[in-house]
Amino acid sequence: MITPKAYYLCSQYHGSNKQLGSVAEHIFPEHETSALKVDLRTRAKLFFPFYELFIFLIGLFGADSHIAKFLKRIAMRGHIPVVNDSDVIVLKTPPFEYVALLLAAGSKAKLFYIGSPKRVKSERFGELISTPSTPCASATVMLDMLPTEKSYAEYRERSEVFQGSRYALLLLGGDAKGYHYQSDDWVKISNFVNNYSDITGIKWVVSTSPRTGIDAEKILKSQIDKNACECFVCWGDGDRKTVFDCLTGACEVFVTHDSASMISEAINVRLPTIVIRPDKTEYNSLTVPLVDHMVSKRAAMDIKCSDLSLESVGEWKNKEFKPINKCWVEAWERGD
Structure with missing residues (x-):
């Protein structure tokens, strides 16, 4: 057969x-x-x-x-x-x-x-x-989001056996339609990573992608304090680790606004997801409707680089954040 x-x-x-x-x-x-x-x-x-x-x-x-x-x-x-x-x-x-x-x-x-x-x-x-x-x-x-590589059930199975301290995850894209990151944007993100770690004690896993670019990676590596960063997955250096692998031990996710797929991956596993955009952006028909929809459902926070702060992020996580109650696979199977 x-x-x-x-x-x-x-x-x-x-x-x-x-x-x-x-x-x-x-x-x-x-x-x-x-x-x-x-x-x-x-x-x-x-x-x-x-x-x-x-x-x-x-x-x-x-x-x-x-x-x-x-x-x-x-x-x-x-x-x-x-x-x-x-x-x-x-x-x-x-x-x-x-x-x-x-x-x-x-x-x-x-x-x-x-x-x-x-x-x-x-x-x-x-x-x-x-x-x-x-x-x-x-x-x-x-569906509330784009289909992702793994289901929530697969994430939960992997996450439950994770050994080690939970970390904050930073997923970085780069230039795309409507998005052009300036050097200052990467500096602002780096400063936030350092301050967040200094105050909370939490370590970071930082992961770049093909769109990030070597110049941006150089800025990030020079600006992010080594004591704040548990692991730097640098695409330009040949490092390869899937988004799903990075999500396994994360307790919260910060992801750039330009990547609809990475945003969906983070929200799909029900982690607090903070979506970071450059201070100057234009409309992107793929990412903007997705982020707006998830913000309305309280599953994501949308914030500019210059507005990043421990206070703004903490207030949203404590008072606003509401994880989705089913991943895209469950929504499809249920016909919701």
Whole structure:
């Protein structure tokens, strides 16, 4: 008997691929998870009618027919599998709508789309998943956050056997659409880390990412007191540690505003999450709606670098913070 596959369509964005892979893994545990790097040979609208014709012909002749394989090779590039009736395909963003439809043509495979389709009617997808970052008015699944790499149950299992003192975790992104960090921003964050440790006695784990950049990492390493920092996971130095690994022993999380995936990871495990933004920002359609939504639910605090202080953070944690009562996997399973 052939094991059904849960395919997810990969893009150039690492965070998005992790989200799709997590959906495939957690929502379809009986399926074999498989990443697909497949794309259209051209995304020009001129070719959309031809894709529709190909989908019709593949449905007519069957997904395993020679004609179907030939048409798919004309339309797409990459490893193109034969999709079976019991398979599912998980995708996100408009460029992959026709990719999924072409792959699934001639089969009864179900398509799971995160967000709102733009190029084809939403009825052509089996399930539509809405998040604050990727809203969809006709969604069949509503989530409070982006899917994360691990579920809360997996985090709790790991955290309960953690050996050692709990620490404050600082997850750092970097420049992105609407966000440009100045040297002064990194200095302000570093000063806060030092002051927070001096007053509370708590140690820090600091983790940078590819977007942080070598210049910012140099500032952070020179400004953060070694006595305050238990561990510095520096991407530029080749250090590699997943966000989930960093979260295991944390008692609270400070994360930069530019990373929707890291923000979701922190909130998903029900830790106090303080989201730090540069003093000057522009609108980002992915992160701002997510942070605003979580602030309204009291699961996150939104604060500028220049406003960081022990008093402001402590008051929010003691009086305002309210952890979510279910992670994204639980919300999906319950149909909430």
